[in-house]
Amino acid sequence: MSAESSKKELAVAALRNGTVIDHIPADVLFDVVRLLGIEDMATSVTIGNNLQSAILGRKGIIKVADVEFPEATLNRIALMAPSAKVNIIRDYEVVEKHHVTLPDELFGLVKCNNPKCISNNEPMRSHFTVVNRQPVTIRCHYCGHTQSH
16 A cells, blocks of 8 residues: 555544545535534534545545434435435444435425515425426425525
């Protein structure tokens, strides 16, 4: 093993147990951190930003020790990071690997662009239905307004 490849491997420490979310576009990394509530966790968290990526150019990575997020929680990030990959680690081994998938409905995740929508004027959670996945187009459940992401 060359010194250069050793340095690349040491850029992010190994994880005994937990979740690794990789291939997050660098410009939305901290949005993903906030969405998952990672900043409030008491466990060890490693966040790498602006790492080189052959696919994305620059990417982010999040490693959370001793936490396995429910799939529904992880899929919420698909709107902002559709290229994200999730690895579940147990005893330093990857035991599960999958891509995030945009759910059919989004609750409380996106704000409706229609200023007259009831969800913007009453204390209620937004509710959107996914109309198209490529490019992502969603429709507000309350006013029918569509928007692209």
